[in-house]
Amino acid sequence: MTSPTRFPDGQSRRDILRLAGAAGAATITGLPVPAQAEDKVWRHAVSLMGTPRYPAGFTHFEHVNPGAPKAGLLRLGAQGTFDNFNPFVEGVKGELENGIETLLHDTLLVASEDEVATEYGLIAEAVSYPADFGSVTYRLRPEARFQDGSPITPADVIFTFETLKGTRPTYAFYYHNVQKAEQTGPHEVTFTFSEKGNRELPQIVGQMPVLPKAWWTGTAPGGERRDPKSTTLEPPLGSGRYRLKSFDPGRFALYELAPDYWARDLNVNVGRHNFREIRFEYFRDSTVLLEAFKADRLDFRSENSARNWATAYEFPAVAEGRVVKEEFPIRSMGVMQAFVFNLRRPRFADPRVRRAFNLAFDFEDTNRTLFYGLYQRIDSYFFGTELASSGLPEGQEREILDSVKDKVPGAVFTTPYRNPVNGTPDAVRANLREAVRLLAEAGYELRGRQLVDKRTGEPFRVEFLGFDQNTERFVLPYRAALERIGIAVDLRIVDAAQYQNRLRSFDFDITTSVWAQSLSPGNEQREYWGSAAADRPGSRNLAGIKDAGIDALIERVIYAKDRPELVAATRALDRVLLAHDFVVPQWSSRVVRTARWNRFGRPNRLPEYGGSGFPTVWWYDEALVARTGAPR
Numbered sequence: 235m236t237s238p239t240r241f242p243d244g245q246s247r248r249d250i251l252r253l254a255g256a257a258g259a260a261t262i263t264g265l266p267v268p269a270q271a272e273d274k275v276w277r278h279a280v281s282l283m284g285t286p287r288y289p290a291g292f293t294h295f296e297h298v299n300p301g302a303p304k305a306g307l308l309r310l311g312a313q314g315t316f317d318n319f320n321p322f323v324e325g326v327k328g329e330l331e332n333g334i335e336t337l338l339h340d341t342l343l344v345a346s347e348d349e350v351a352t353e354y355g356l357i358a359e360a361v362s363y364p365a366d367f368g369s370v371t372y373r374l375r376p377e378a379r380f381q382d383g384s385p386i387t388p389a390d391v392i393f394t395f396e397t398l399k400g401t402r403p404t405y406a407f408y409y410h411n412v413q414k415a416e417q418t419g420p421h422e423v424t425f426t427f428s429e430k431g432n433r434e435l436p437q438i439v440g441q442m443p444v445l446p447k448a449w450w451t452g453t454a455p456g457g458e459r460r461d462p463k464s465t466t467l468e469p470p471l472g473s474g475r476y477r478l479k480s481f482d483p484g485r486f487a488l489y490e491l492a493p494d495y496w497a498r499d500l501n502v503n504v505g506r507h508n509f510r511e512i513r514f515e516y517f518r519d520s521t522v523l524l525e526a527f528k529a530d531r532l533d534f535r536s537e538n539s540a541r542n543w544a545t546a547y548e549f550p551a552v553a554e555g556r557v558v559k560e561e562f563p564i565r566s567m568g569v570m571q572a573f574v575f576n577l578r579r580p581r582f583a584d585p586r587v588r589r590a591f592n593l594a595f596d597f598e599d600t601n602r603t604l605f606y607g608l609y610q611r612i613d614s615y616f617f618g619t620e621l622a623s624s625g626l627p628e629g630q631e632r633e634i635l636d637s638v639k640d641k642v643p644g645a646v647f648t649t650p651y652r653n654p655v656n657g658t659p660d661a662v663r664a665n666l667r668e669a670v671r672l673l674a675e676a677g678y679e680l681r682g683r684q685l686v687d688k689r690t691g692e693p694f695r696v697e698f699l700g701f702d703q704n705t706e707r708f709v710l711p712y713r714a715a716l717e718r719i720g721i722a723v724d725l726r727i728v729d730a731a732q733y734q735n736r737l738r739s740f741d742f743d744i745t746t747s748v749w750a751q752s753l754s755p756g757n758e759q760r761e762y763w764g765s766a767a768a769d770r771p772g773s774r775n776l777a778g779i780k781d782a783g784i785d786a787l788i789e790r791v792i793y794a795k796d797r798p799e800l801v802a803a804t805r806a807l808d809r810v811l812l813a814h815d816f817v818v819p820q821w822s823s824r825v826v827r828t829a830r831w832n833r834f835g836r837p838n839r840l841p842e843y844g845g846s847g848f849p850t851v852w853w854y855d856e857a858l859v860a861r862t863g864a865p866r
Contacts, residue, residue: 276360276373280343280437282351282754283797291501297348297841298505298851304491306833306854307865308509311523311532312516313702314730315484318465321443322401322450336443337489337512338472342372342391343440344502347844350566351754353440354502357386357473363436367427370436374421379496380446380473388417393447395425395439397462403772407761411435431793434756446471475507488513505837508853518729520702527829530866534830534848539704540605543827551831556862558832561825566843568619568751571612572817573698573712573744577778581694582743584676588815590669594715595818598657604707609821611653615808616751618824621801623809625650630802634790635809641783643813651812653819662715670719685720695722699742701733738772746820747776753843755804759788763811777816784810832862 279286294300321339343353343361355361358372378386392415398405399412411428412435418424425439449471450462460466469478475498476489489512497503515532517523524542527535528549537543543559551557573591575582582588597611614622627635627647635646654665670680678685678694685694696716698709705727713723728736736742749762758774760767765780767773787807794800826845835855840847 274362274371276362278360279346279352279354280361280440281349281353282434282437282756283349286352286354287346287349288354294501294504295346295348295506295841297837297839297844297847299835299837299853300505302505302508302835302851302853303856304508304853305510305856306859307511307513308849308854309513309515309531309533309865310849311526311535312514313518313520313523315516315518316487317467317483319468319470319478320462320464320466321445321470322397322462323465336474337476337507338470338474338478339443339445340378340386340473340475340497341441341443343437346502347566347841347847347850350843351437351752353437356497356500356502357444358440361436361440366430367433367435368430369424369426370439371418371422371424372440373419374423376421377496378473380449380471381477381492381494382446382449382471383494384446384448386444386446386473388419388421388423390447391415391423391442391444392417393450394442394445397445397450398442401463403770404761404774407767407770407773408438408757411757412439432757434792438757444473446473475503476512479511484516486513486515506850508851509849510854512849520704530831533833533865534828536846537827537829540608541707543608544606547829556832557829559827559829560846561827562840562846564618564824564826564845566845567753568614568616568621569612569748569822570615570617570751570817571748571820571822572746573820574747574776574817575744576740576742576776577780577816578740579743581696585815586672586676587678588818590672590676590719591716592815592818593654593665593669593672594719594721595654595712596656596662596715597653597821598655600708600711601821602657604711605821609823612819612822613651613653613812615749615811616755616804617822619751619753621751621753621755621804621808623651623805623812627806627809630799631805631809634787634803634806638783638786641781641786642810646809646813651809666715666719673719680720683720684722693722694720695724697724697726697743699733699736699745700725700727701730703727705746737776740771740776740778745776749774754800756792759791759807763807764788779814779816781810781814784814831865833859833865 278290279288288295340357342356342358344356346352346354357374357378359375360373361370362373363370372391374386374388374391376385380386395409395412395415399409400406411432413426413428415423415425427435450460452460454460454468460468467483473496475491475495477492479488479490481487491507491510515526517526524535524546526532530551547557547559552559575588575591577583601607601609616622635642656662656665673685677688679688686692687694698705700709706725709725713725716723737745761774763775763779763784765785767775768778768780784807787803787810790803791800791807794803828846828848830848833855834852835858836847836852841851844850
């Protein structure tokens with residue numbers, strides 16, 4: 235599944251929502267599909283990659299400590315603000331840090347971090363679907379409860395689905411192939427799909443948080459009726475392992491383990507979620523957030539600034555071993571991180587213009603001078619995975635591309651994609667000359683030191699949009715290069731909430747974005763690059779891509795019948811996306827860099843696809859606290 239990601243070096247705002255969704259590729263299994271279509275076979279798990287690792291009735295995941303204590307306070311930092319506890323709608327000023335929604339609200343299924351695209355029953359004890367994947371039925375656990383003791387019923391599931399689809403554009407798009415939800419038994423909910431053969435859809439539905447209908451359609455303590463379509467700061471009624479204990483809008487939110495959590499001893503929860511309390515502190519400035527960590531006001535941070543990693547952790551607590559720096563490998567996903575053009579702006583319609591911007595970007599010098607050589611240049615929309623294209627297409631990938639030959643650039647058959655290489659004065663000059671040539675072909679010319687439209691005389695001016703002052707570090711050198719070829723560049727830094735609102739309305743020229751990619755991609759590709767998402771406010775198709783060839787290849791990915799076909803179709807999609815130069819790829823690293831105050835224990839073996847596994851499978855270790863010192 236697609237994991238939450240962070241924005242690029244020097245930025246730390248949450249990626250949009252949880253557009254998890256593994257892909258419609260390999261067979262979902264658990265038990266054999268019955269010979270009779272009308273026979274209903276119940277499965278304890280679903281997987282897009284083969285047989286689930288854990289059998290029915292397993293006691294706990296292997297990557298947890300089942301005896302981990304439930305104790306201690308964990309203090310985490312977030313950049314931005316919040317004004318809303320309603321997961322049905324998006325906030326006005328800002329939203330809660332990614333992942334909090336699943337602390338408060340359980341989902342039908344829960345992912346295993348030991349496997350790719352595999353989920354086990356949480357609220358649902360079993361799942362069933364026919365051989366054509368035209369529907370899915372979830373059987374709810376009779377013991378499932380909200381935190382006020384009321385049962386979780388099919389009516390709650392249906393209400394959640396209909397309300398999410400009706401109030402949040404992202405959910406509406408994500409669930410647009412789910413035609414209806416209806417109760418089909420005392421504890422059963424059936425979702426009917428508008429298409430068949432989409433193997434991912436049963437799992438997509440399983441990721442949905444379930445919210446209490448009676449509470450959301452009831453009356454608040456002040457006497458006003460609650461509105462699922464409005465933001466609210468009333469602490470919500472949840473069903474998850476944590477509940478909101480206290481908060482100060484925009485400053486902090488404190489969560490505590492729900493004392494009567496109904497699924498505390500369920501196998502998928504044993505050894506997980508071990509902190510008695512979790513406190514999120516919100517900061518408007520990333521530098522202040524780092525200083526709060528160094529002052530022992532926060533316990534853990536993922537460091538996404540190479541400069542910070544190289545220079546900001548030379549303080550006594552690190553030398554004394556009370557603060558631990560540690561890198562964890564990334565195995566669970568690929569990534570595209572890039573400067574993205576808004577194709578809705580006419581000046582970016584020509585791919586030669588977009589390629590000229592790539593030619594002007596000196597990654598090699600940026601990596602050396604700003605990032606301490608810690609990054610690699612991204613050259614794939616599925617960077618870091620076997621799904622990345624390379625060389626020229628062969629075998630099944632070539633066959634897939636031949637099927638859309640009239641809809642894709644001819645270069646995909648003849649020319650492997652390569653980013654320009656800069657880093658030396660000679661290379662920079664050569665690439666800038668080539669950029670000027672492409673811009674001239676696209677209808678621009680230099681008049682003095684200014685690039686203008688040959689027909690109108692209008693200067694070529696662009697604005698880079700960001701929300702963190704650290705953006706200046708890598709945009710300003712890029713601006714200098716672009717100005718050498720006559721392009722006028724403005725850099726606009728706005729607060730995080732305004733930034734999100736401008737992205738939702740596609741009010742930008744160029745910005746930086748990140749797309750996390752699952753090892754089994756599927757329906758989320760429609761949201762990322764599909765024509766239907768291009769003009770929908772809030773979609774992840776920030777570029778505004780509308781391309782028949784890409785749409786066709788996305789469908790090949792979704793409807794791939796086995797793993798080899800999925801890999802071939804994804805590589806073909808990757809190759810065509812790259813050939814259009816929709817973005818200027820940036821940089822990435824295949825490790826997560828973390829720093830923590832040394833107060834936390836962890837299992838001997840961390841989950842293979844869970845990165846650090848923090849904080850889900852870690853715990854508050856009193857022995858380490860005695861050596862490091864109690865939190866301030």
